[in-house]
Amino acid sequence: MSTSSVHSTAVIMDGAVVHPTADIGPYAVIGPRVVVGPNVKVYAHGVIDGATSIGEGTVLHAHSVVGGPPQDLKYLGSDTRLRIGCRNMVREGVTINTGTEKGGGETVVGDDNIIMANAHIAHDCIVGNRCIIANNVMLAGHVVIQDGVNLAGGAGVHHFATVGSCAYVGGLSRIARDVPPYMIVEGHPSRVRGVNVIGLRRTGMTEETIAAVKAAYKLLFKSDEPQSDAIKRVQTDFAEVPAVLVLAEFLARSTNGRLGRQEEDADRDLSRGEGRGG
Secondary structure, three states: OOHHHEOOOOEEOOOOEEOOOOEEOOOOEEOOOOEEOOOOEEOOOOEEOOEEEEOOOOEEOOOOEEEEOOOOOOOOOOOOEEEEOOOOEEOOOOEEEOOOOOOOOEEEEOOOOEEOOOOEEOOOOEEOOOOEEOOOOEEOOOOEEOOOOEEOOOOEEOOOOEEOOOOEEOOOOEEOOOEOOOEEEEEOOEEEEEEOHHHHHHOOOOHHHHHHHHHHHHHHHHOOOOHHHHHHHHHHHOOOOHHHHHHHHHHHHHHHOEOOEOOOOOOOOHHHOOOOOO
8 A cells, every 4th residue: 555645644554454545534444344446535534434336537525435234233243335436536534334134235326426515315225326415315215216317405205216317306306116217206205207318318318219218208207098008008119219119118127016116025024113323
């Protein structure tokens, strides 16, 4: 480890693996089971703990705390993990917890995400790639955030909910059910408001495909047809449009899931508080 990249006041505990190109700032703390990859930067007072790996080029700003134990009453200290990918921007005061035994044992954050100040990512969450998680967003345990999602400030996502790819969630929204891919969802309670056209264009989706998604949206969310029938109709009418089929299949899984959440375990006794960590 190159001491020239580690501030004299930083604490690197025995057992930590810190790449020589990493930059560890004043009063930062790196725990004994942490692996810090190339070109990672940790600003002043940043804390990385637990069995945590940080991928190349990720930046953790001041007072961020990642790899802390899950806030779950069932957690008894097992060796669970946190894996953060490459080129993520983790801003001030962000907290990201490790997983739990019953949740698969691992919390995962992908690549190229922006996680803004004071956001919280709880145990067993899976965050994809190229997501924007704005200030004060709260992800409860077992949440899945697919690629390209934009969560605006103060949004709260319920346990086991899935936010589909390229969805936009408005600020201060309460997300208690799955959010369909490509859609704009906002409110308290939240509901689908339209198609995230800007987000889809940013991903390079063609105008022809966007038009098909907009037509499917009208059938699925604006018609009087029962959604189960609308899903089947969309799957037939747009059988040659993969993006629309992704949307239809996502809605079918959510409809079949418990309380509109495809990741919800039907056998889980929520009345006794199981899975209620945050």
